[in-house]
Amino acid sequence: MITVGDVMNMRAFDSIWLATPCDGAAAREVTGVGTLDHEPFTGGYEVFTQGEFVFTTLGFAGVHPDLAEEALLALIDCGVAAVAVKPVVLKELPPTVVQASAARGVPVFFYEGRYMERVIADLMNLLDDDAAEWERNHLIDLILAPSDEHAVRSTFFTIAGVTGATIQCLAIRPVTDDGASLRALQKVVEGVLADYGERWDDVERTFVCRYREMLLGFVSFKRPPLKAIAISDADLAKCIATAGPLVCGISQEVSLGEGDLAVRQAMAALRTAEREDAGIVRWTTLRFDAFRAAARSDRLYARAADLLRSLLFDYDAEHDADLGATAEAFAAAYGEVSRTAEALFQHPNTVRYRLKKIKEVLSVQDATDRELAALLALAYLT
Known part of the structure; x- marks a missing residue:
């Protein structure tokens, strides 16, 4: 707009x-x-x-x-x-x-x-450019919707003209949150990625467009990487840092047919970068946040986790208890009662009593504390 x-x-x-x-x-x-x-x-x-x-x-x-x-x-x-x-x-x-x-x-x-x-x-050029960006936004929305690899490849070609074997995505926001800064940063990032493509023979094409309130950059490669993490991965992060003040998430290099995953990875890494004030975050360096992002994007997983949390929430509401907060703290403490007690400012015996009650509410009375911690870690992953 x-x-x-x-x-x-x-x-x-x-x-x-x-x-x-x-x-x-x-x-x-x-x-x-x-x-x-x-x-x-x-x-x-x-x-x-x-x-x-x-x-x-x-x-x-x-x-x-x-x-x-x-x-x-x-x-x-x-x-x-x-x-x-x-x-x-x-x-x-x-x-x-x-x-x-x-x-x-x-x-x-x-x-x-x-x-x-x-x-x-x-102004007419600005309006024409905005109309083109709207169309690209629509296509990117289609990419993020469930589709097969052939459709993803075809849509990426329409958006960015890429035909390579693999693709890497960057999700970027300027430090100053306004439209003018986003457009100015787009020009800089286009130049930086073009220079990056000149340095690496395997780069087939680079492309940058605006999507919602961020930039999406794409680097298409002619052949797959030799390892899970491409040798160009760290260099891409160093390269984009030269674009100036920004916050950026960088995806793993994936096959072009899985380009929708690259976009999701880059956006998830961007959220981590914004939350931790980290500047540039690579998906390949994420650990727990990677699984959290994956869990949030899966409706079945999210519904299963919500069911367990809701059981505890409903019990707390009816009995003026704190099982939900205890369960979340216990999961964050990796099943250590003493750390959970410290986090909640409670006596360890109070925590042990609540854990017993949590097992009853979730109908897992026979579970050990370690098994309960594993279950709650899954429930509170999202």
Whole structure:
């Protein structure tokens, strides 16, 4: 989605500023572009639609000053995304326009910059690029849905033009969370991955696109790696670090038909990097988090784990007990009663009593404490 804020960040402007305060101006969605070069004396303002970012010099106001006010009020009434006025004739907004802008939430800007045609061309390119990204997002969503390896290969070719034997994915977010930073980082990452491809003969193609609020980078290789962890794996992490401040998750190198797994791995590694403030995290270095991510993505596993946790939750609610917290702490302590007691600030005998009650609630009375710890570790993995 392109917003008014994205348009304000275009390089075609030397400067652009709000002519009047308007809450939420930068967040308004832009779906098209329009111009008002000549005042439509026939009252044809209905040609302007919601979502359009309208540019005008209001040149006709030099001959008919009253028409500038009429035109701006009409555009605001149409509910356009925003109006940008080059202050050639009009230097200050009439009070009625200021009031209408605030009331309808339609921002009016003054701007200085290149010829209007260049500004409009840049915005149209931005909208076209956004439309292409929307289509790629849709295709990536299809990849993440259940499908066979042939379909995954075909979709990856449509998205990125890759035809190699294997693929590696990077999920990246900028440190600054805004659309302009994401687009700027995309250009840098594209260059960094292109350089990486030049250094490794086995690289077939590199590609970067925006997906939701992150970047997805893809590196396609001509032949499979010799080992479970490719020798290029660590070098890819070092390479992407040169792109500047970012948070990144890097997948394992997998067959192209399993490219959906690469995307999931990269996203899971990114979540770990964000949670641990780790900068760059490789899936191949994850251990427990890898299994947690796998468990979360499996509906049957998630439902089985939720059943056990719900049994304890329901018991706690009915008896004002703390079996759920004890079970989770016991799993985190790998079955050690003393560590569990320390974590809960309880006496070890209190923990032992609760463990006995947990076995009763879960109908595993014959299980040893070690077996119970293993079961609870699975239940609280997600």
